[in-house]
Amino acid sequence: MPVFSDVRGLAVTAADPAVVGHVDASIAAFLGFRKDTGERLKPALALDPECVFANVLRGYYMLLMANRTLVPRAAKCLAAAEKAAAGATAREQGHVAALRAWVAGDFAGAVRRWEALLPENPRDAIALRLANYGHFYAGDAAGMRDSFARCLHAWDESVPGYGFMLGAYAFAQEEAGDYAAAERDGRRAVEMQPADIWATHAVAHVLEMQGRADEGVAWITGLEGNFGECHNFTYHLWWHRALFHWDRGRYDAALDLYDREVRPESTDDALDIANATSLLWRLEQVGMDVGDRWQELAARAAERIGDHMLVFSDAHFAMALAAAGPEGSDRRFAESCRAFAGAGETQSAVMAACGADLVDGVLAYRRGDFGRAVDHLSAARPALRGIGGSHAQRDVFEQMLAVAALKAERLPLARALWSERSRRKPWCGWTWGNLADSLSATGDPIAAAGARARAVAIAV
Known part of the structure; x- marks a missing residue:
């Protein structure tokens, strides 16, 4: 099989140089988070169905959706790539190995394979961005x-x-x-x-x-x-805009953005659901009435009870199921999470380390069992970073623990958590208000008055 150079000088095995051009176009679209990423790959596979890298790339795109129903389709891409891999370059064979690991649930193994490719192929944009994705969700x-x-x-x-x-x-x-x-x-x-x-x-x-x-x-x-x-990554950027309003206490504006920009349509995409659930939870925590918005999210989450592609996503599915899931769905989801913890995949280890406790904490919080929520969320906290996502995304679980501690009257813990938050996010009036409540409840009215004054000053 002939070998051609791609736009960054990397060797690609293909039947025709036009195939490589289409692969390049798809990678450019992928890097730009464009809607036509998959469409730009189709001509490459139409011209050369046996192109190893095009098949691997299609498999990657499937798995990036973080939806277990797409794993069999990714496995078909893997089979097609493996069938033609004997004549492929060492880099392409490394990508086949990475896809094989990912399909099998060994996401950490896939990351190791991408990293192993990079010293000799530092311009491999796919290996670099996927390694980044793997590190992010670790x-x-x-x-x-x-x-x-x-x-x-x-x-x-x-x-x-x-x-x-x-x-x-x-x-x-x-x-x-x-x-x-x-x-x-x-x-x-x-x-x-x-x-x-x-x-x-x-x-x-x-x-x-x-x-x-x-x-x-x-x-x-x-x-x-x-x-x-x-x-749809645009929805996540709009989520950030809503979060800026939330930080400044403009809760009505944040809720308006939820309807217009964060969740303008019902989708089953895991990131879309995470955006929506975490924003609604934040708004409810500050006393906003979000109406029946949970219903649609809970229906979507109920479809993903056995998914477990990312513990990060599972934690957000739990929020929707706890809020408005069909009867018994929260219990079934908790049981499914505990069973998955022993499944032997990379994400299973994350579930065992903190995910199951995180899910149980979310469910207990929503039931009003705040003491149990504190116990589970506290157990999850030391390993919470392992679910991946950004600091900003994980912060909703930090908020949840601090609120639960105050509601459960675990007052020294509540005071400690709100004090910690006030130093980390001194611009947030809601944080200072909760610190004031915890200081007052622990018998420190002077410090409570000072914290309350900070909250009022920020709100002006």
Whole structure:
């Protein structure tokens, strides 16, 4: 089988150079979070059904949906790639091995294989971005950052896709706590490519972590016209805009954005559901009436009871089922989570380490059993980072524990948790109000008055 060079100089085995052109187009769309990512790959497979890398790429796209019903389809892509792999390059065979591991539930093994490819192939954009994805859902911020750092020597503005790599590196730096570098690189990536929604998102994360809510709203609003060709990740960016309003106490605005931007349609996408459930939960925690919005989410979550592709997603499914799930669905889901903890997959270990406790804590909280919620959420907390997601996404579970401790009258713990939050997020009036309540309940009226004054000052 002939070998051709792709747009970044990597060898691709294919029947015709046009096949490689279509693969390049699909990868470009993937890096840009575009709706047509899959469509751009179809001509490659139509021209060359045995193209190893095109089949692997299609399998990757299936698994990135984080929906177990798509695993059999990914397995068919793997079978097609394996059938033709004998004549493939070493890099392509490495990708086949990574897909094989991922299909089998060995997501950590897939990440190791992508990382093993990168020293000799630092311009392999797919290996680099998928390794990033794997580190992200392992809660390994340093791994995300360092994976990019080891490869960026081979990238500059002359290499197609460099802006997307810089934007992704910016997000990794943000999660690792280097906010200045993250903002610098994220803004530079957006200058290079204004439609880079991931780089836009990276800067939004910096602004969130630094309490710069008004800047965050302006940043996203000023760029939103660039994302018309992007897929449903736009809903996540709008979630960030709603979160900025939430941070400033503009809860009505956040709820309005829920309907118009965060959940404008019912989908079964795991990230869409996570956006929606975490925003509704936050709004209810501050006393907002969210009406019947939970019903639609609970119906979607009920379809995913046995899914368990990502514990991060499972925790958000639990929130919807606890709020409005069909009778007995919360119990069935908890049982399914505990059973999955012994399934031998990468995510099974995460479920055993903290996921089952996290789900039980969410369900107990919603039932009003706040003491039990504190017990389970406290047990999950030391390993919580392992579910992946960002600091901003996981924070809803930190909020949940602190609220539960106060409601359960675990007062010294509540005071400690709200004190911790007030130092980490001093711009949040809701945090200072809850700290005031916990200080008052533990007999410190002077400190409580000071915290209450901070809450009032922020709200002005």
